[in-house]
Amino acid sequence: MLHVNIKKTFPHFLLDVSFTAEKGITAILGPSGSGKSLTLQCLAGLETPDEGIITLNDRPFFDAGQRVNIKPRERKIGYMFQNYALFPHLTVKQNIAFGLKGKPKAEVEEKVEKMLKNMELERYGDRYPAELSGGQQQRVALARALIIEPDVLLLDEPLSAVDPSMKETLEQQLLTFIDKHFSGVVLLVTHNLEEADRLCDRWIIYHNGSVIQLGAKEEILARPVNVTVARMLGYKNIFPVANIRPVDQGVIAVVGDSELFMKATSPSSFDFVAIHYDHLMFVENECVNTFDYDIVQTKTRMNVVEAILETKHFQLQVKVPRKEWSSFGQTKKKIHLPPEHLFFLEK
Amino acid sequence: MVESLDLFPLFLSLKVATAATVLAALIGIPIAYYLSRSHGKVADFIDALTTLPVILPPTVLGYYLLVLLGRKSPIGKFLEETFGITIVFTPVGAAIAAFVVAVPFLIKSSRAAFASIDPNLIRAAKVLGRSDINIFFVVILPLSWRGVASGIMLVFARALGDFGATLMVAGNIPNETLTMPVAIYDALLAGNHRLANVLVIIMTSVSVLLLYVMRRIEKRMVRGDGAHAARKH
Numbered sequence: 001m002l003h004v005n006i007k008k009t010f011p012h013f014l015l016d017v018s019f020t021a022e023k024g025i026t027a028i029l030g031p032s033g034s035g036k037s038l039t040l041q042c043l044a045g046l047e048t049p050d051e052g053i054i055t056l057n058d059r060p061f062f063d064a065g066q067r068v069n070i071k072p073r074e075r076k077i078g079y080m081f082q083n084y085a086l087f088p089h090l091t092v093k094q095n096i097a098f099g100l101k102g103k104p105k106a107e108v109e110e111k112v113e114k115m116l117k118n119m120e121l122e123r124y125g126d127r128y129p130a131e132l133s134g135g136q137q138q139r140v141a142l143a144r145a146l147i148i149e150p151d152v153l154l155l156d157e158p159l160s161a162v163d164p165s166m167k168e169t170l171e172q173q174l175l176t177f178i179d180k181h182f183s184g185v186v187l188l189v190t191h192n193l194e195e196a197d198r199l200c201d202r203w204i205i206y207h208n209g210s211v212i213q214l215g216a217k218e219e220i221l222a223r224p225v226n227v228t229v230a231r232m233l234g235y236k237n238i239f240p241v242a243n244i245r246p247v248d249q250g251v252i253a254v255v256g257d258s259e260l261f262m263k264a265t266s267p268s269s270f271d272f273v274a275i276h277y278d279h280l281m282f283v284e285n286e287c288v289n290t291f292d293y294d295i296v297q298t299k300t301r302m303n304v305v306e307a308i309l310e311t312k313h314f315q316l317q318v319k320v321p322r323k324e325w326s327s328f329g330q331t332k333k334k335i336h337l338p339p340e341h342l343f344f345l346e347k
Numbered sequence: 348m349v350e351s352l353d354l355f356p357l358f359l360s361l362k363v364a365t366a367a368t369v370l371a372a373l374i375g376i377p378i379a380y381y382l383s384r385s386h387g388k389v390a391d392f393i394d395a396l397t398t399l400p401v402i403l404p405p406t407v408l409g410y411y412l413l414v415l416l417g418r419k420s421p422i423g424k425f426l427e428e429t430f431g432i433t434i435v436f437t438p439v440g441a442a443i444a445a446f447v448v449a450v451p452f453l454i455k456s457s458r459a460a461f462a463s464i465d466p467n468l469i470r471a472a473k474v475l476g477r478s479d480i481n482i483f484f485v486v487i488l489p490l491s492w493r494g495v496a497s498g499i500m501l502v503f504a505r506a507l508g509d510f511g512a513t514l515m516v517a518g519n520i521p522n523e524t525l526t527m528p529v530a531i532y533d534a535l536l537a538g539n540h541r542l543a544n545v546l547v548i549i550m551t552s553v554s555v556l557l558l559y560v561m562r563r564i565e566k567r568m569v570r571g572d573g574a575h576a577a578r579k580h
Contacts, residue, residue: 045474046470073477075474077474081470083465085467088490089489099475101476101477101481144471144475
């Protein structure tokens with residue numbers, strides 16, 4: 001288990017984060033400049049936090065209070081850098097063996113051979129990184145990180161340099177090889193929501209140097225804690241709430257001059273109410289939270305139609321599969337916001 | 348007649364330029380490395396200080412060196428009393444003058460080469476357990492040697508051709524401190540056009556050769572990143 005609670009101040013930036021990560025792949029997700037890579041560098045000992053502690057399985061890496069600051073080389077951290085950072089002047093073998101300096105030659109050779117085999121790179125040992133495909137380079141980078149038998153694996157934007165057409169293949173490759181050959185804590189830094197969605201079940205969401213939400217992916221997706229997270233996750237239907245009123249089995253939220261019924265408990269603080277477009281329903285009959293609408297704008301994408309609908313009180317954005325869009329345009333003229341999928345958000 | 352030609356200045360110049368180049372490599376490369384990695388006020392100051400010789404007239408530089416290293420100055424006195432080294436009006440002085448004039452070129456080109464290395468390569472080497480010194484020789488130097496080499500050649504060329512600062516510090520004592528550029532000036536003043544012509548042609552050939560080699564190196568630098576790039580095809 002990796003425990004991190006650190007602070008580092010810069011003239012125009014403050015990194016102040018705290019989280020724990022268990023075995024398995026955890027995503028650190030956030031926009032660029034939010035301190036994700038800096039956190040990895042602090043973990044690896046490349047940057048020194050001003051305050052706080054970093055421990056791995058109760059082994060301290062850094063403790064400002066106790067003046068503990070283990071050197072990068074003694075932390076045994078597997079670090080895969082953005083764009084892989086393979087040494088261009090060294091062969092694949094030399095790259096992989098880079099972390100084994102000082103070990104007996106026979107041992108180094110044996111380990112490198114085994115790693116080449118594990119990563120399916122046997123035929124490329126004497127090539128230079130520039131002579132390899134993106135997928136091969138990725139495996140060399142992983143091999144180089146894993147050969148020191150690390151306890152933590154840090155992946156900094158492992159797929160940002162990858163050609164879009166290769167991306168899913170390489171994502172899958174990365175997952176497969178990590179699953180097969182590494183069983184510790186993995187932290188994966190990314191600014192790409194889909195990537196985090198496909199690779200990681202646990203997320204740590206970063207914004208401006210702080211952790212704003214962390215936990216299981218499904219929970220975060222269903223209930224973002226504030227507007228920033230909600231926007232990052234692609235929520236478009238976010239309405240300011242003027243007031244709330246508890247009622248039987250729920251809450252009434254006053255949005256503009258309309259009222260929305262929510263199956264929720266009254267929150268201590270509220271700024272917005274939100275609903276994901278997946279949960280909006282087109283209906284024929286009048287019921288609770290149902291509104292007549294006009295179509296203001298439609299954009300036809302490859303597989304979906306994105307539309308902006310206007311009710312008397314607010315605008316809604318919907319995404320509907322193309323096939324379905326044409327069929328209900330004629331019949332269903334009302335939109336329904338299911339009470340169980342509406343939730344409160346803080347600013 | 349060729350026999351009457353005194354080629355002492357050519358050999359002295361080559362020796363002085365070589366000494367100045369070695370000195371520049373030993374002092375200039377560490378400074379360049381420091382400057383490539385630091386961006387503070389101290390670095391800015393050192394940067395300005397090491398660029399100064401390019402802008403200042405050589406005579407001004409020579410004057411400073413005389414004041415700083417003359418027999419009456421603390422440094423000059425110390426060197427003379429402790430090691431028996433005199434700097435002013437000796438070949439050592441010529442080498443030091445040439446070093447000061449030329450070292451900015453090495454610092455500039457090495458610094459650019461060091462700065463162009465992906466910082467993640469250095470971080471990767473650190474995480475993989477290498478010490479800073481090891482990283483310099485195993486990662487940084489192999490990836491930037493072309494920039495450094497081209498800087499070393501520039502230093503040699505500049506040191507070989509220095510006139511003003513050398514004259515101020517070392518003088519023009521025949522068979523002792525008379526370097527090529529000064530010898531050309533002296534030959535011209537003495538009306539010895541034949542000697543001047545020969546020396547000028549030698550100087551020009553050496554300079555052209557150096558520039559050509561540098562150009563080749565730079566061209567390969569643009570095309571690829573060294574030996575591994577050449578094997579690509």
